[in-house]
Amino acid sequence: MLNGLKKIALSLLVLLAVPAMATTADPFLQTAPVPVEVQLAGGGLTLQQAAAKARQQQGGKVVKAETRSSNGKSVHHIRIVKDGRVKTLIFDAATGKKLQ
Numbered sequence: 001m002l003n004g005l006k007k008i009a010l011s012l013l014v015l016l017a018v019p020a021m022a023t024t025a026d027p028f029l030q031t032a033p034v035p036v037e038v039q040l041a042g043g044g045l046t047l048q049q050a051a052a053k054a055r056q057q058q059g060g061k062v063v064k065a066e067t068r069s070s071n072g073k074s075v076h077h078i079r080i081v082k083d084g085r086v087k088t089l090i091f092d093a094a095t096g097k098k099l100q
Contacts, residue, residue, distance in 0.1 A: 045096035050076035054089045057098075058082060067093060075099060 045053070051065045060082025067076050074093035079086060090100040 044094050045076065045091055047076050047093075049096075050089075050091045050093070051078050053091065053096075053098075054078040054080055058087060058089065060087075 047065055047067050051062045055062055058080050060080045062078055063081050063086075064079040065076065067074055069075075076091045076093055078089045078091070080089065081087075088100070089098060091098055
């Protein structure tokens with residue numbers, strides 16, 4: 001009987017712990033502005049700054065942000081979801097200009 005109670009108690013602990021682990025915040029999914037810690041020389045844009053800029057321009061939630069190489073240049077691809085629609089914004093990492 002005591003063995004069965006231990007199994008039930010352990011199962012409850014596991015079930016309670018899983019949702020807590022699943023709610024770990026991702027900085028790109030926050031709706032509040034992301035603090036900018038690094039400023040690139042020459043007016044460049046960090047990935048976090050690009051995500052914040054995209055969120056400011058479009059609203060919604062940033063669901064994916066990555067830096068890619070395009071024609072030898074670094075560009076930030078920021079994917080935003082707003083009102084059920086997905087939009088991708090692209091920023092030149094060196095100049096900070098919106099490309100798309």
